[in-house]
Amino acid sequence: MKKIISVFTAVALALGLSVSLTPAANAACSGKLKIAYQGPLTGSDAALGLNMLRGVQFAVKKSGLDVEVKEVDDQGDPAVAGPIAPSVSQDECIIGLVGPAYSGASRVSLPVYLSAGLPVITPSATNPTLFDFGGKIFHRAVLTDDYQGPALAKLVTNNVKNAKVFIINDASDYSVGLAKLVGFTLGSKVVGKETTPTGTTDFTSTIARIKKSKANAVIFTGYFSQAAVLVKQMRDAGSKAVFAGGDGVLDQQFVKLARKAAEGALLTAPAVPFDSANAKLAKEFKKVMGSDPGVYTTESYDATNFFLEAIKKGNKSRATVLNYIKKNSYKGLSKTLKFDDKGEVAGVDVNGFVIKGGKIVLSGPIK
Amino acid sequence: MDFGLLFSEFPSLTFDGIALGAIYALISLGYTLVYGVLRLINFAHSEVFMIGTFAALMASSNIMGVKIEDDPLSGGKLILTIVVCLVVAMLTSGIVAVLVEIVAYRRLRKRGATKLATLISAIGVSITLVEAFRIMTDSLPREFPRFFEKSLVAEIAGAQIRNDKLLVIFAAGLMMFVLDRFISKTRIGKGIRAVSQDEQTSVLMGININRVVTVTFLMGGLMAGAAAFFYVLVYENTSFRVGFFLGISAFTAAVLGGIGNIRGALVGGFALGLLEVYGSVLLGTAWKHVIAFTILVLVLLLKPTGLLGESIQQARV
Incomplete structure (x- = not known):
């Protein structure tokens, strides 16, 4: 049924587009400036996407600027992301996009944003090849899997004596690459x-x-x-093997779903937890947003603030915002965002986490 | 090709395959019963199952007050909880199945609409229900409490027997037996068989067709509800799209056994459960659907009516 649904969505979107396309083409933004967030807001991985969306919303709220947050729900699925990318790139009021959250969805979205000159900072897509798809508009506020992969391997060998490892991937872009x-x-x-x-x-x-x-x-x-079901x-079945995973697993939902079975699991993320970056701000976040910050909330918050900084400096179009984030740096909560010529940040660590007593506990940078 | 693992673990894999097959078989009964009577593939049936899983969840938390973080239950409370959840899941799915028939099919049927129109209606109902549950659950998976500690209770001929799966096999077997008897012995069961043989003649013989159809959907729904409870008991989670993969597998099982044929659905369900488990051990989990569907195609090429032949009457239940 899912296939049928996505075909329906594609047709509906195509129809919707052909109607809305004509008047909007090439017009400069006449209304409120928007920052878009793209990631899974519905679907089984929605929890991860909502973590990030709240980071974006929180940053905009704190800035006091009159900027709208445009929610772009790609369900983390390339098949959904493909058809919606054109409608995002046609809205000239969107001058920056935080996301796409997932690597698979990024691959299909980035070429569209490149041709529209829409600057993108992804807080979480970690597949190393994404620059090839996004080119000059692509920036990333986290380290790639080129760093996370080895760190995840190291985290396991540091914690398990004579490690003999069984590797499982879920056939998605991110998962296969990391594996x-x-x-x-x-x-x-x-x-x-x-x-x-996925779906097993x-x-x-x-x-x-x-x-x-x-x-x-x-x-x-x-x-x-899926990690929760597997563990x-x-x-x-009586298996006592240590369970480990990357940033895709690092979510409070994993602990909630797997309960006791999650205990002792080792996880990595090139992300910095919000409350270890700034505990006071994390409390304020909880108060304002009504839920705790999660994985990649910090990175989304930082990415959004970089865009907001550009707007504050008077940049009101895609081209000038892009120019601003390329030339300047921004000292965020997680790290200083300063992008190299491939849009990557450098000089930060991948963090290790362990699940203890039902909580995700930061065990520190993986060396 | 890991034949070594398949042979060394064969007994345990067989047990696990039968447990999975029991769930497939219960769901596939709904497809096959409706097909037998109406010659219609009820695509909304996977959602009848999905709603059953949520009903079981509601029953455990709202009626029995079992919390996710609670320790496993024991004694009378355990048995009562299992029975209540099972009954609530069955009744909910049964009622939903009947409502789907009344809302989406009955009017079309009375007006003599084409099969294609009914099929579209079925797909529409399916999408509506999935999306409704997606919105209601914030798209998040839901965890199910652990009713009892899962442990190995026996080892028979090298097969490791786990208590929850054993329970599922027994209970599912019992339900299939009861349904089989119901169809073959009771008056309304005979009605169902008569309609599936020849609708017009059975109407002329005084069979109330609407009643037969309602009971057919009710039976299919009850079985899907039972499957739903067993599913959450073993896998302990559900989501709005849980019906998708299981529905396809169960539908495949029905076709494999011979759609319209009750015992065929059972045979097909168990066969598919075993095939998936064996196949995924042999070639890797990624290949399990490929293997299952290849075998389905081969069976249909050799015997287009499925393993036990199409339609209810041919099985002579």
Whole structure:
């Protein structure tokens, strides 16, 4: 049914576009300036997207500027992101976009934004190849999987003696890329590999393979909703292997869904938790937004503030905003955003986390 | 190709495959019953299942007051909770299935609409229900409390028998038996079979067709509700789109066994459960649907009516 739904959406959007396209083309923004956020706001990974959206909204609220936050829901799905990108790029009032959250969705969206000159800062898409799709408009407020992959491998080998690792990916762009890098770093310590496409609920055969491989650690490079199901079934089947995952798993929802089975899980993220960056601001966040900041809230907050800074300095079009963020730097909560010629930031660490007593606890930078 | 693992773990995999197959079989009964009577693929059936999972969740938290963080239940409260959740899930799914028929199909049926119109109506209902639940649940998956600690209770011929899956196999088996008897022995069951053989003649013989159709949808819904409860008992989570993959698998099972044929749906369900588990061990989880569907195509090429042949009467229940 999902396919049918996305076909329907595509047709509906195509119809909608052809109507709205004509008057809006090439007109400069005449109303309120907008900053867009693009990521999964519905769908099974919505929790992660909402973390970021709230970071964007919070930054705009705090700035006091008259800027609208435009929500762009791509469900984290390239098939959804493709058809909606043109409508985003046609709204000239959108002068900057925070996102896309996911690498797969970024690949299809970025070329559209490149041709429209819309500057993009992604707070969370970590696939290393994205510059090739976004070119000059692409910027990233986190380290890529080129850093996260080795760090995740290291986190596991630092914590598990004589690690024998079983690597599982969920067939998404992000997951396959991260799994490759993890595997490359671990080399001969990898005792097995498996792909469990998103939506898999029964892991019987995967667990049989894990057991046979005698792995003492399992690294899952997908997202939290599936990770929770997998780790629960592992524990129920009596597997004691250490469970580890990347930033896709690092979400309070993972702990909520997997409960006791999540205990002791090792996680990485090139992200900085909001409350360890600024505890006071985190409290204010909770008060204003009505929920705790989550993973990538800090990075979204920083990215948005960089755009807002550009607006404050009088930049009111895509071209000047792009120029501003290319030439200047911004000292954010997580790090100083200063982009190199490929839109990447440098000089920061990937952080390690461990789940203890139902909480995600920062264990520090992975060395 | 990991034949070594398949052979060394064969007994345990078989057990797990049967447990998965039991859930498929219960859902596929709904497809097959409706097809048998109306010659219609009820695409909304996967949503009847999905709503059942949420009904079970509501029953456990709102009626029985079981909280997610609670310790596993025991004794009388455990049994009562299981029974209440099962019954609520079954009734909810049953009622929803009947409502779907009244809202989406009955009028079309009376007006003699084409099969295609009914099919579109089915897809429409399915999308409406999925999206409604997506909005109501904020698109988030929901966790289900752990009713009892999952543990290995026995080892039979090398198969590791886990308590929750054993319960599912037994309970599902019992329900299938009851349904089978219901269809073959009761008056209304005979009515269902008569309508599936020849609708016009059975109407002439004085069978109330609307009643037969309603009961058919009710039966399918009850079974889907039971499957829903068993699903959340084993996998302990649900989401608005839980019906999608399971629905496709169950529909496949129905076709594999011979759609319209009740025992065919059971055979198809178990066969598909086993095939998926064996196949995913052999080639990797990513391949399980490929394997299952390849075998489905091969079976249909050799025997287009499915393993046990189409339509209810041919099985001579």
